[in-house]
Amino acid sequence: MKVAIGCDHGGINLKPTLIEYLKNNGIEFIDFGCNSTKSCDYNDYAEKVCESVVKGECEKGILICGTGIGMSIVANKIKGIRCAHCQDVFSAKATREHNDTNVLAFGERVIGAGLMLEIVNAFLTTPFSNGERHIRRVEKIKELENKNFK
Ligand code: RB5
DSSP states (O other): OEEEEEEOGGGTTTHHHHHHHHHHTTOEEEEOOOOSSSOOOHHHHHHHHHHHHHTTSSSEEEEEESSSHHHHHHHTTSTTOOEEEOOSHHHHHHHHHHHOOOEEEEETTTSOHHHHHHHHHHHHHOOOOOOHHHHHHHHHHHHHHTOOOO
């Protein structure tokens, strides 16, 4: 599996721990930045990571900002992305099983490195349940992406 990762200045301190985890577990990744503590826009990094996932270059994406919220809002605007804002292990596992999410977002100002690693591990190792009701609901999400409300 190849994973796209990205952060803004609000998530820059957790990223080295995430990278260490990916390397230690033999998981390929592409780091789309940012690479400094200088203030930047989370939008740009969420977009790059999600583009890589939608194009199939990476199977999953991981986004870190201060809260994880800005990143997840941007990610969920992109067709083909189902981003879960998860800051607990139960949700990270459940969202893979129920929602077949392909991007994970969380906040460095909210969780620590230890919890992050458990969340990431649950997200990357839990398969979609393939339950009939979950497939139906994910299909409905995909239909919604094409709906024009105007
Ligand atoms: C940056 O200060 C902060 O707003 C950002 O990292 C994120 O939390 C936005 O949702």
